[in-house]
Amino acid sequence: MPYAPEQIEPKWQDFWARNDIFRAEVDQTKQKYYVLDMFPYPSGAGLHVGHPLGYTATDIVSRYKRMKGFNVLHPMGWDSFGLPAERYAMRTGIHPAITTKENTDTFRAQIQRLGFSYDWSRELATTSPDFVRWTQWIFLKLVENNLAYQAEVAVNWCPAQSTVLSNEEVKDGKYIETGDPVERRLMRQWMLKITAYAEKLLDDLDDLDWPDGIKAMQRNWIGQSHGAEISFAIEGSDAQVKVFTTRPDTLFGATYCVLAPEHPLVDAITRPEQREAVQTYVSETAKLSSFERSELNRDKTGAFTGAYAINPVNGAKTPIWVADYVTMDYGTGAVMAVPAHDTRDHEFARKFELPIIEVVTPEEGHDVQAEAWTGDGTLVNSSFLDGLDVDAAKAQVIEWLETEKAGQAKVTYRLRDWLFSRQRYWGEPIPIIHGEDGSYSTVPDQDLPLLPPKLEEYGPGPDGAPPLARATDWVQTTDPTTGKPGRRDLNTMPQWAGSCWYYLRFIDPNNDLAFVDTEKERYWMPVDLYVGGAEHAVLHLLYARFWHKVLYDLGLVSTAEPFQKLFNQGMILAHSYRDAQGRFYEPEKVEESSGKFYADGKELVQKIEKMSKSRFNVVNPDDVVREFGADSVRLYAMFMGPLEATKPWDTASIAGVRRFLNRVWRLVHDDDDNVDMARLTDEAPDAALNGQLQKMIAAVTSDIEELRFNTCVARLMEMTNTLTPMSRRPRFVIEQFILVLAPFAPHMAEELWGALGHETSIAYAPWPSVAEDALDAADAELKEYPIQINGKIRARVMAAPNLAGEDLLNVVKSDEKVAALLDQVTVLREIPIRDKLVNFVVKG
RNA sequence: GCGGGCGUGAUGGAAUGGUAGACAUAUCGGACUUAAAAUCCGAAGGGCUGACGCCCGUGUGGGUUCGAGUCCCACCGCCCGUACCA
Structure with missing residues (x-):
């Protein structure tokens, strides 16, 4: 019988499980290594070949590190709150917990079939009451530290489904599932103050071993920009309008100001004769979805308020407009418009015939009346700034503003606070009790977890209230701290909550006293290698970093960052x-x-x-x-x-690796499937074979360290191609080969390891070390040196390996063919490269 | 627009500035077989040549270098993310 994976694979999976082979415990005498996969949402569709890609990579690293003597933590769990199970419940009435359990069982079985070396004793699910308890506990830490607050914010409301949708579920102003239109609606929501951590989240990126692209995306998302906040007085009013600008140097070129339609001053400053026009404009804008409003090619629109702002630097009267190209959620919601040097202001000024004043000299031939000039130049028409360049002018004007108390340098972030409530059933309920007087208190620790109540129906409650409102008995409660009647919060947390800290719970999954034991946390953190898809580049990875930093500042974890090295597998x-x-x-x-x-x-x-x-x-x-x-x-x-590349799956190509494994099987077994004693010898390998073996070990070792697994497999195939035709195969070479194969094809490796007489699992057998001297002895005989003339290969000379300098030149020049080639020409320069080639630079 | 990435045989891909196409898929030829499958051995970037060989070749055009797929500049194409961010 030939190689039969369907028989040996279940056997070894069972062996690993029964003997707790991959169980990890704190061991201060060993160096730790924490390898983490982004845990999956167990969807009804089951595993997808994208999952095993990343999981195989981390499994190879885990198995390799164990053989290297590391104490490896490699856990798996389930990000099991999620919308599909809830939607399924709305249709069928089947509780999401039931669906989730079924899907989880399917996922677990599918994952186990691939032979990954997870420590299953640490398996966790974000939906389990024990886990929910600590997710809620951490949320309450945020509340206690003023990092969670309630605010009226605009949400995506879908009237057809009478529910709120997350941003991820809305595309082009429509619900992605049904195509129903989505509108903005103000609702009272929980927000997390991630903006308080904007600077730390930005600065600490520098020291992380993450792909540059992901760091760039996070930097972009956080969006730090340096500029100034400047106050403009309003003519005939005590009010002031504050604007944020990154170009304070162009202050003398400001010819009008713009307020966002939602800006609180709009109503107060609008003159009676303009009121109707402004009100019409504001309400028209409000009807637009955020998608329509942000469409790039839209014409600029706006309305004049009739009011004027006074430019603090020169007292100029500038008209104040309302326009939706300024949004309330960035900066101050108001801008000073400098059409000569900002493309958006320019477009607006041209449309409404507002003046355009040049204050920075553009390059030759550029007319700011026709197009804004946003580059560097020399300041003009700007009084005390004249003659300066842009950077100097920025510094100068900020100094002036600070002296005059009309403004100051200011750093603004694009990052907004995190909208943390969802009007959903299948999530962690927000553990807050609202008093009748509008105050609220937190659910005491000993009452956690607060689990979702049993419901008959999972759709939105009456009047579009969240589904939890249906559980009237659950909602009506008594505030344990005051003894007064109260109502439970009707919102749940978003799916991101659990994934913000699951990597900490893996360290100590059954702890009843704390979310993680301090000592264990110190031993295992940070995660040394985190592998997952780039789709989480911003959201999950930013949210988790935020929670982690909060826990760090509270002294609850020992590292400022959770994930030291991140790697994105390709799609x-x-x-x-x-x-x-x-x-x-x-x-x-x-x-x-x-x-x-x-x-x-x-x-x-x-x-x-x-x-x-x-x-x-x-x-x-x-x-x-x-x-x-x-x-x-x-x-x-x-x-x-390459692991990180986007690449097509081609099932037909698997035949190639299967053929490789068949050959590996036959390296050890004869045609009757017995260990092939006739070919297996106890002789030491000759220098060439041993050299190839050592090179293979060295190459695979460094390729694993660099996560370049594709070339590892090629190296293993080459070794097999050498060994297959040999009639006598040194046992030493075969065993070293099997050890190196073990992280990649662990079932095959265990089986062959056992067949060769080893009685313990290969999982902890020591990783082969490279015999450096064998590497040098590898090409004991002759090697080929290409001979270049003016950089083109003209001959090949066989000579001893590792020749250099004069030795190499002498050998090469004594070659008949080379001598003939050099005979007709003048050699200008000779470039011998050790162990590689010789290049002659010639003339004639 | 901005940020990130990528362009190599029929295909997936390999190549510390030093023999381009390792390894594999598909293809073709041979061995084994009554036959097929499996297995083993071999061929294969393109062009010219009977052959020895010669010329061309890593998206395009320049540059640096004895030598460039690799480094630099400009451009073209594709993918991902993001956007009226003041």
């Missing part, structure tokens, strides 16, 4: 097939013929796209495991290409 795409009408076909129904594709007699177009049900191109890992085995799936996932 996996797949072939899709569609006909001229745009209908998709399942790949099994497609036939290929001379490079074209057909189904039902129609010619199809093949495309590489994201996997999705509607395109019929989703690959289920279970099917692939059944057909090829888990080790093949793992190897293929790694062999496809």
